[in-house]
Amino acid sequence: MRAIVLQDKEQSLQVQEVETPKPAAGEVLVRIKAAAFNHRDLWIQKGQYAGLRYPIILGSDGAGVVTEVGDGANEHWLDKEVIINPGLHWGDDPNFHSKQFKILGLPDNGTFAEYVVVPASALFNKPAYLSWEEAAAIPLAGLTAYRALFTRGKVKQGNKVLISGIGGGVALMAMKLALAAGAEVYVTSGSDDKIDRAVQLGAKLGINYKINGWHKLFQSAVEGFDVIIDSAAGDGFKNFVDLANLGGRIVFYGGTQGPITSLNPQKIFWKHLNIMGTTMGTPAEFEEMVKLFETHQIHPVIDKIFPMADAEVAIRKMDEASQFGKLVLQGF
Known part of the structure; x- marks a missing residue:
């Protein structure tokens, strides 16, 4: 598959051919239709984030279609249009996240690719009234x-x-x-x-x-x-x-x-x-957030939509702090 790969800190984002991941037990494979930037992507590129590892496929925000499910993942997700909760393994206490908590896009490969593997528990139905680009803009910031x-x-x-x-x-x-x-x-x-x-x-x-x-x-x-x-x-x-x-x-x-x-x-x-x-939120809060969007038909503010191959152009715009709203990438 094609992916946007960051080889090392202070390197530009490059399109590369990488192996398509396979979902393990409890995981699903999502074909990314759109993805979006957050400032953590820029800080990772600059080497200013905890737990850095390279090479890495960035991207915490994404929306797409489930194309494959691993053992134990609910089969009903197959072929569903979804948005992804990038906060993984929050834990049992709603007041704070567990020590196992992590955000998609580091340390695990993220959404700036044709496909991404995530736990089935991270999936939520894409609001039907939103475009792919709007849906992808929501998760982390929302x-x-x-x-x-x-x-x-x-x-x-x-x-x-x-x-x-x-x-x-x-x-x-x-x-x-x-x-x-x-x-x-x-x-x-x-x-x-x-x-x-x-x-x-x-x-x-x-x-x-x-x-x-x-x-x-x-x-x-x-x-x-x-x-x-x-x-x-x-x-x-x-x-x-x-x-x-x-x-x-x-x-x-x-x-x-x-x-x-x-x-x-x-x-x-x-x-x-x-x-x-405060940092991120629980799966229950993610669900409540999506319901609030749907109830009021809220549309996120998008500054600009880029082809996935122009990820480096998009992240430079973020570095300039000139954007008003989310910077979104269309899927490959």
């Missing part, structure tokens, strides 16, 4: 956003939600899901254009975090936030403590700006704040 919003953040109708770094896949997914749940959504970005586009999609207000004192502009416009979803952390994280309402929930799923510094403990305990980290 699951991360769902758990951050609803399991950790406990977002309810009427809540005021602030989402940082709008334009990224998870942030836009969180905005779409929060709006579907009846929340008021506000956003930050370093790009005025991305803020304008988010407002067109339903955000109430956006402020550029490059403005000195940006959080004070929010304070003058909004009476605090019930839930804040962040992916950057860093020194600016302390501003969220000022922006949060009493009993507010601050949830973060990334740390692209480095360690969180200069938090005022008095403000945190006096406001009864909850500051929580």
Whole structure:
């Protein structure tokens, strides 16, 4: 089969012929119709991710058709259109993942190929109203956003939600899901254009975090936030403590700006704040996320669709941080 192979760190993504995998007991073979990028793919290419191994076929997100089932895998999946939950072996405790937890695309070969082998337990029916490209855009970002919003953040109708770094896949997914749940959504970005586009999609207000004192502009416009979803952390994280309402929930799923510094403990305990980290989610949350998409007929935001052979062009676009939404690859 053809696959996009990363031979080593800081190498370009290349189309290569590799052996088609065979499903073992409890596994299935999926013919990939579309796949999508996440930032972990870029970090793996740069050698900035844990547990690196090369060569590797990247890709956590994928949608396709089941073409073969291994022993013990439910035969009803054969020929079904599916999306893949990339979070494998979560474990029995819904509060945190097991030591065996891993994400498709490292250490196991991922979805940037004609075929991928995954556990049958990772399969979910593809929502019929979505295109292949839209379905492939959902899994990792949708699951991360769902758990951050609803399991950790406990977002309810009427809540005021602030989402940082709008334009990224998870942030836009969180905005779409929060709006579907009846929340008021506000956003930050370093790009005025991305803020304008988010407002067109339903955000109430956006402020550029490059403005000195940006959080004070929010304070003058909004009476605090019930839930804040962040992916950057860093020194600016302390501003969220000022922006949060009493009993507010601050949830973060990334740390692209480095360690969180200069938090005022008095403000945190006096406001009864909850500051929580989150990563991916459970199979049950994945199922609930898909149901929310179907109930509200939500379409993920896609920046651009590339042929699978142009994976290196797509990942360079991600490296430039110029995208607004997901970068998707059409299957070979």
